[in-house]
Each structure stands twice: as C-alpha cells, then as structure tokens.
Amino acid sequence: MRLLHTSDWHVGRTFHGRDLLVEQEAVLGGLADLVVDRAIDVVVVSGDLYDRAVPSAEAVGVCARVLRRIAEAGARIVVTPGNHDSAPRLGAFADFTPAGGLHLLTSTTRLHRPVVVEDRHGPVALYGIPYLEPDPAKAEFGMPDLKGHTGVLGEAMRRVRADLAERPGTRSVVLAHAFVVGGEASDSERTIAVGGVPHVPGSLFDGVDYAALGHLHGPQTLAEHLRYSGSPLAYSFSEARHRKSVWLVELDEGGLAGVERHELPVPRPLATLRGSLADLLEDPAHTAVADHFLSVELTDPARPIDAMRRLQKRFPHAVHMEWRPEGRVEVPRKYGDAVRGRDDEAVSCCFVEAVRGTSATASERALLREALAAVAGKEPE
Known part of the structure; x- marks a missing residue:
C-alpha cells in the first residue's frame, strides 16, 4: 500500500x-x-486543513475542488483536525463522507476507531488523533488527572494500541497534530503552549508502523517511522530555505517498507534584501528577485518617505519592510524616563526623531506647535 503524507494545508x-x-x-x-x-492508495492530511476555524466560502471552495480531484484520481483521503481547524465544523458530515472516499477523523472520544483499508497483504488501520488541547481533552476522556499535552496524547495512543491489540496482523498508521521533541519550528506555526509544555516525546508513537505528524511547517524526519511532512507552501520568511515536500510512504506485509520524499512546486519563491532604498531600486543585481515575495530591511540613516510604494514599483511582490538604520543602536527606555522633564513640544519632536531618524524641521516644529495648541484650546505661540 502507498500513502501520501501531507499536513498543514x-x-x-x-x-x-x-x-x-x-x-x-x-x-x-x-x-x-x-x-x-x-x-497512491491513501492521501492523509495531518491537521490544519484550513487556516481558520471558520474558513471563508472561497477557502471552502478551493478545498472542496482539491479533495474532489484527489478522490477522482483514485485515492482515499483521511483527514484529522489541527489547532487551526474547528473539529466540530470539519467533522459535521463525517458519517456520510466515507461513501465518497473522504474520512474525517475529528472525534476525540472515537480516535481509537480507525479507517481500515485492505491491500493484498491484509488490513491497514489508519487512526486520526485530532489536535488535543489538554483541558478539553481531559474532560472528554473523563480523566481529569492527565498532565498537559504529554498526558492527553499518551492516553490517546494508549487507546490506539488497545484497539490494535485486538487486530492481530494489522499494520498501523497514526495521524497526529502535535509538537514532538526534536522538531524544528518556524515563524508561521501558532503556538500550542496551552496547559503546560507543548512538546511531547517521540516515544509516544512507538509500536505503530508509521506516524504522520502535522503542526511544524518544515519537512522533518525524527525517526524512520516518525516524520513531519510540513506545509505545502511557505507561510513565513523563516521558511525561505525549506524545500516543501510530501512523503510517499510504502507499506508491505511486514509494515513500513520505505519512505520517499517528493518535492512540491514553488508558485512564488521568497527572498530577503537589505540595503539603502537607492541601492535596492537601482542595483541590477536585484533583478533576479523582482518576482519573488520579498522582505526588505532598509539601512538608510533616515527613514525614507513612502518607501514601500517606491519599492513595489520595482518589486511588485514586496510584502514586508523594516527600517533598521545601519550603525544605530537603540537604547530601550521606559516611557516615563523618555518624557520626564520635557514639555509637549519636546516630546513630540523626540517622537519624530525616534521614528524617522532625523530631527523635525523648523516647519514641522511649527506644525507641531499649532497642533498642540489646537488640542489645548489656545492660540499657538
């Protein structure tokens, strides 16, 4: 049997x-x-099918078309929810969708009931463990003494193993959305540090043939049978060096026979640039990234006026910009220290200098005095 391990769509x-x-x-x-x-016989999605608990109509339409194409290509689809999904909404029609080849494993209390798929070697049981937020999961399990993420996920795997024990000779695949020790995070994952330490040990997944993990957005191998597929697209500039991919997992009569990585196409690459605005706008060396999603760090001593609009004339997909003047060292000060002993005009001018890097001009000072006087309800001096 061949499975395609994906996650974090x-x-x-x-x-x-x-x-x-x-x-x-x-x-x-x-x-x-x-x-x-x-x-491929089965495509699995290990959580975060959607980005929001209540996705837009357009997002639902995209997802429906993609799932339909995969089903029409001949694969069954098994999905479990992540921390971005709403498990009740995602699983609303879970009792009916298997007829079309879509299995939505969204229930905490029924996570030990697998989808069973047969090949010439016999049955393969696919278990879906939804993202388990500790406090609600403890209540659903009826086990208030469980401790944090490790406790609830450990109980979930105990139930999975108990079911497997009643299925001798059955190979097993577990879908789980969790932060496993040894995994490397990026900037685009929402924290799951709810109810204590978010990390769980990889040993929780011992005893199954393959654990298809979701949550971390970089493809990673924690053990031969324990892997993150990562997200199919980059969702932060910290993922610029990721090689987005999916895992092709093969099971034979003895269990896991091999795993192969398949890289996915990159619709629009990511890049970062650093330098003065004039250099970025004029240097022909930057032409190579003109069509990339771009993050820009400006080093001009004074904040350039209308910098993003000017950048986007050359780089239409520049989406992020920071101003970090070269050689300038910021000394953090408390608000009280910054304004103590200064009148309103001095505080206003200090603010202008802090955000722009240059002092207010005479005309700007006059404008500030006029604005302060209007606020105070008196004529400017």
Missing part, C-alpha cells in the same frame, strides 16, 4: 496580506497527478 491563509488561494489550489491540486503517477 492552511487553505485560506494569506501571506503578509496577500491572498494565496490561487497558489494553494495549484500546488494542492497537483497532488491528484501524483496520486495517478505513483499509484
């Missing part, structure tokens, strides 16, 4: 305000071609 996510639905549909829809080319 985050359909509906934006990138610094830019809509990604077209790019998401292109990359995810291409998984259907992979299903055909590599004879």
Whole structure:
C-alpha cells in the first residue's frame, strides 16, 4: 500500500496580506497527478486543513475542488483536525463522507476507531488523533488527572494500541497534530503552549508502523517511522530555505517498507534584501528577485518617505519592510524616563526623531506647535 503524507494545508491563509488561494489550489491540486503517477492508495492530511476555524466560502471552495480531484484520481483521503481547524465544523458530515472516499477523523472520544483499508497483504488501520488541547481533552476522556499535552496524547495512543491489540496482523498508521521533541519550528506555526509544555516525546508513537505528524511547517524526519511532512507552501520568511515536500510512504506485509520524499512546486519563491532604498531600486543585481515575495530591511540613516510604494514599483511582490538604520543602536527606555522633564513640544519632536531618524524641521516644529495648541484650546505661540 502507498500513502501520501501531507499536513498543514492552511487553505485560506494569506501571506503578509496577500491572498494565496490561487497558489494553494495549484500546488494542492497537483497532488491528484501524483496520486495517478505513483499509484497512491491513501492521501492523509495531518491537521490544519484550513487556516481558520471558520474558513471563508472561497477557502471552502478551493478545498472542496482539491479533495474532489484527489478522490477522482483514485485515492482515499483521511483527514484529522489541527489547532487551526474547528473539529466540530470539519467533522459535521463525517458519517456520510466515507461513501465518497473522504474520512474525517475529528472525534476525540472515537480516535481509537480507525479507517481500515485492505491491500493484498491484509488490513491497514489508519487512526486520526485530532489536535488535543489538554483541558478539553481531559474532560472528554473523563480523566481529569492527565498532565498537559504529554498526558492527553499518551492516553490517546494508549487507546490506539488497545484497539490494535485486538487486530492481530494489522499494520498501523497514526495521524497526529502535535509538537514532538526534536522538531524544528518556524515563524508561521501558532503556538500550542496551552496547559503546560507543548512538546511531547517521540516515544509516544512507538509500536505503530508509521506516524504522520502535522503542526511544524518544515519537512522533518525524527525517526524512520516518525516524520513531519510540513506545509505545502511557505507561510513565513523563516521558511525561505525549506524545500516543501510530501512523503510517499510504502507499506508491505511486514509494515513500513520505505519512505520517499517528493518535492512540491514553488508558485512564488521568497527572498530577503537589505540595503539603502537607492541601492535596492537601482542595483541590477536585484533583478533576479523582482518576482519573488520579498522582505526588505532598509539601512538608510533616515527613514525614507513612502518607501514601500517606491519599492513595489520595482518589486511588485514586496510584502514586508523594516527600517533598521545601519550603525544605530537603540537604547530601550521606559516611557516615563523618555518624557520626564520635557514639555509637549519636546516630546513630540523626540517622537519624530525616534521614528524617522532625523530631527523635525523648523516647519514641522511649527506644525507641531499649532497642533498642540489646537488640542489645548489656545492660540499657538
């Protein structure tokens, strides 16, 4: 049997305000071609199908079209919710969707009831462990003494193993959305540090043939049978060096036979630039990244006026900019220390200098005096 391990689709996510639905549909829809080319039997999504608990109509439409293409290509689909999804909403029609080849494993109390798929070697049980927030999960398990993420996920795996014990000779795959010790995070994952330490030990997944992990956005191998597929697209500039991919997992009669990495296309690469505004606008060396999503760090001694608009004339996909003047060292001060002993005009001028890097001009000072006088209800001096 061949499985395609994916996770963290985050359909509906934006990138610094830019809509990604077209790019998401292109990359995810291409998984259907992979299903055909590599004879994939099952595609799994280990959490965060959507980016929001209540996704937009447009995001739902993209997801529906992608899932339909994969199903029409001949694969069954198994999905479990992540910390971005709403498990009740995602699983609302879970009792009906298996007829179309879509299995939504969203229930905490039924996570030990697998989807069973047969191949020529016999049955394979696929268990879906939704993202388990500790306090609600303890209540659903009826076990208030469980401790944090490790406690609730440990109980989930205990229930999975108990079910497996009653299925001799059955191979097993577990989908789980969690932060496993040894995994490397990026800037685009929402923290799951609720109810204590978010990390759980990889040993929780001992005894299963393959654990398809979700939550971390970089593809990672923690053990031969324990892997993160990562997100199909980059969702932060910290992922610029990620090689986005999915895992092709093969099971034979003895269990895990091999895992192969398949890299995904990059709709729009990411890049970062640093320098003065004039250099960035004029240097021909930067032409290579003109069509990239771009993060820019400006080093001008004074904050350039209208810098982002000017940058976007040359780099239409510049989406993030910071001003960090070269050689300037910021000395953090408390608000009280910064304003003590200064009148309103001095405080205003100090603010202008702090945000722009240059002192207020005479005309700007006059304008500030006029504004302060208007606020105070008196004529400017």
